[in-house]
Amino acid sequence: MLTTLQEATIKSILNIFETSQVRGDYASITLIPGDTGGLTYGRSQTTLNGGGLFSLVTDYVADPARPYAGPLSAYLPGLKVKKAALNTDVYLCNLLRATADYPVMRDIQDVFFDRFYWGPAAATAAGLGIQTALGVGAVYDGSVHGSFKLIRDRATAKVGSVAKAGEKKWVTTYVNERYDWLSTHPRADLRATTYRMETFKALVAHGAWDLALPLVIRGVTISPQTLSAQPPRVFDGPPVGSRDLAVGSGVMSGRDVRAVQVALTAPALGERLAADGHYGGASQAAVQRLQAKNSLPKTGVADGKVFKLLGL
Numbered sequence: 656m657l658t659t660l661q662e663a664t665i666k667s668i669l670n671i672f673e674t675s676q677v678r679g680d681y682a683s684i685t686l687i688p689g690d691t692g693g694l695t696y697g698r699s700q701t702t703l704n705g706g707g708l709f710s711l712v713t714d715y716v717a718d719p720a721r722p723y724a725g726p727l728s729a730y731l732p733g734l735k736v737k738k739a740a741l742n743t744d745v746y747l748c749n750l751l752r753a754t755a756d757y758p759v760m761r762d763i764q765d766v767f768f769d770r771f772y773w774g775p776a777a778a779t780a781a782g783l784g785i786q787t788a789l790g791v792g793a794v795y796d797g798s799v800h801g802s803f804k805l806i807r808d809r810a811t812a813k814v815g816s817v818a819k820a821g822e823k824k825w826v827t828t829y830v831n832e833r834y835d836w837l838s839t840h841p842r843a844d845l846r847a848t849t850y851r852m853e854t855f856k857a858l859v860a861h862g863a864w865d866l867a868l869p870l871v872i873r874g875v876t877i878s879p880q881t882l883s884a885q886p887p888r889v890f891d892g893p894p895v896g897s898r899d900l901a902v903g904s905g906v907m908s909g910r911d912v913r914a915v916q917v918a919l920t921a922p923a924l925g926e927r928l929a930a931d932g933h934y935g936g937a938s939q940a941a942v943q944r945l946q947a948k949n950s951l952p953k954t955g956v957a958d959g960k961v962f963k964l965l966g967l
Contacts, residue, residue: 657777661788663882664866665795666773671872672796672851673700678886681764682755684748684929689844694742696751698761698886699768699799703741709734711767712751715760722757723750726921749917749930756890756910756932772799779803784817788866790826793855797833800851806833823864830855890932895967900934900957907934915957918965919945 657665667677674680679698686694692702701707712734716724727750733741741747754760776798780791797803810829814820820828834852837845854872863870869878885891890910900907900915909932916930919941926941939955946953949964 656786657788657791660868660879660882661866662773664868664870664877665788665792667877667882668792668854668866668870668872669796669799670698671875671877672800672848672854674698675873675875676887677875677877677881678884680888681761681886682752682888684752686742687844689842693737693739694748697755697768698764699772701767701771703734704737706737707767707771709737710771711764714763714767715754721754721759723754723917726750727754745927745929746917746920746922749913749920752930752932753913753917755888756913761886761889776803783807785822785826787822787826787864789855789858789864790822792866793826793830793833796851796855797829800848802836806836809836823859827859830859888932896959896962899959900938902934902936902939902955908932912938914967915942915961915965918967 666679670676670679674683681698683698683700684694684696685700691704692700693704694708695702696708697711701711703709709731712727712731715721716728716731718724719728726746730741730744730747730750755764773795776795777791779798780794783794785791785794794803797806806829809832810825813832814825814828817825830852834849834856837849837852840846850873858866869876871877875881890908890913893909893911895911895914897911898907900912912934913930913932915934916928916932916938918924919926919938920928920930924945926944928937928941934957938957942957942961943953943955945961945964946955951960
C-alpha cells in the first residue's frame with residue numbers, strides 16, 4: 656500500500672509533466688493547436704471538449720457565494736455543449752485564472768482530479784496487482800494521458816499478466832511499449848510527449864521503484880519542501896482598494912491586480928488581456944482607455960475612481 660508521501664510524489668510527477676510545477680499550476684490555461692481537448696485548465700489540465708471543465712465549474716459554482724461564481728455560472732450552458740467559441744473567450748479564461756487564487760477552487764480541483772483520475776487509476780493498478788509506487792505512477796500517467804488500456808494489452812500480450820511476468824518486468828515492458836507507441840504516433844502533439852516515458856525509463860533504470868525523495872523530474876526537484884510550498888501563480892492578497900496600482904520601477908502583483916484585469920475583460924468593456932496578476936503596460940493601457948471613456952485623466956493608475964467604475 657502506498658504511503659501518503661508516495662501518493663503525493665506520483666501526483667507531482669504528473670503535475671510536472673502537465674504544467675512543469677511540483678504542486679501543479681492551478682491557474683494554468685492552455686490551448687494547444689491540434690489538441691482535441693480544446694481549452695484546458697487547472698492543476699491536472701481538464702478540458703472543454705472532454706467535458707471535465709463543465710463538471711469542474713459546476714462543482715465550483717454550487718455555492719453562489721464563492722468569488723466569481725456568478726459570472727462563471729453564466730458560462731455553464733456553453734460549457735455543457737462544449738461551445739467552440741469558449742476556447743478563445745478571454746473573460747472565461749480570466750475568471751478561471753482568478754478563481755485559482757482562492758483555496759476553495761484549489762481544493763475543488765484536488766477533489767475533482769482525484770475523483771476522475773487518481774481514484775480510478777489507483778483501483779486499476781490494484782486490480783492488475785501493481786503495488787510499487789513507480790508502477791502505480793506509470794498506470795496513473797497512462798490513465799491521465801490516454802490510451803492506457805491499449806498499451807496494457809500490448810504489454811500483456813508480450814510478457815503475460817503482471818502475476819505471470821512479475822510486476823517489475825511487466826511495468827518495464829509497459830513503459831517501453833508506451834514509449835514506442837508515442838514515438839511513432841501520427842499525431843505530432845503525442846510524439847512530442849515521449850519525455851513522459853523517458854522519465855519512467857530513467858526511474859526504472861535507477862531502480863527507483865519506491866520513488867524515494869528527493870527526485871529530479873525534468874529538471875524539477877520533488878522534495879518534502881517543494882511538496883509543501885505554495886503553488887505557483889496564485890495570490891493570497893492584497894485586497895482590492897488597499898493600494899493604487901501603477902506601472903513603476905517594480906511590477907505590482909497580487910490578487911487586486913488580477914481582479915482589475917478580470918473586470919476590464921468583462922463583456923461590457925471587452926479588453927483583451929490575460930489576468931496574470933501583474934500590473935504591466937497592457938493593464939495600464941486598458942485603464943487609460945477606461946479613464947478616457949469616462950472623462951478622467953488618462954493616468955493609467957488604477958485608483959479609487961477606477962475601482963468604482965469597475966464595480967470593485
